[in-house]
Ligand SMILES: O=c1ccn([C@H]2C[C@H](O)[C@@H](CO)O2)c(=O)[nH]1
């Protein structure tokens with residue numbers, strides 16, 4: 001698919017990119033809930049993220065800002081870091097990442113996060129982006145980060161996983 005899938009309501013994205021209706025519902029509810037945990041006193045821009053792992057675990061996170069502005073971290077990197085460190089998620093074990101913001105159309109992961117995601121996720125992994133009304137746009141990592149540079153360029157295959 002070369003174009004994003006747009007405008008679905010929260011529960012009619014079933015079977016997109018191999019996700020069941022209940023998995024999509026879990027991802028959307030989790031990232032929208034995680035948005036409430038954002039620490040964003042400087043931007044007041046809340047971002048929630050959820051990640052579905054192959055073992056069924058759902059990891060949540062939100063953006064965490066800092067008085068020294070560049071030190072703040074996006075929701076996607078907070079959540080993926082937790083998935084890797086606390087849930088021992090490895091490449092191939094991350095089925096989907098979802099992100100929620102309070103704007104429409106929805107925000108998409110920033111460039112730094114796209115590269116961070118590239119380290120741990122397959123190029124065909126779906127990224128679900130929820131707008132302020134809970135409607136989603138879905139794109140693969142490869143669509144958001146074409147011609148990307150990844151760990152296989154530097155590491156032997158058996159060291160990547
Ligand atoms: O995809 C995005 C875009 C922005 N932010 C955060 C960074 C900062 O805290 C705030 C405003 O840029 O939103 C994210 O967490 N994810």
Ligand SMILES: [Zn+2]
Nearest residue numbers: 074109110113
């Ligand atoms: Zn980011």
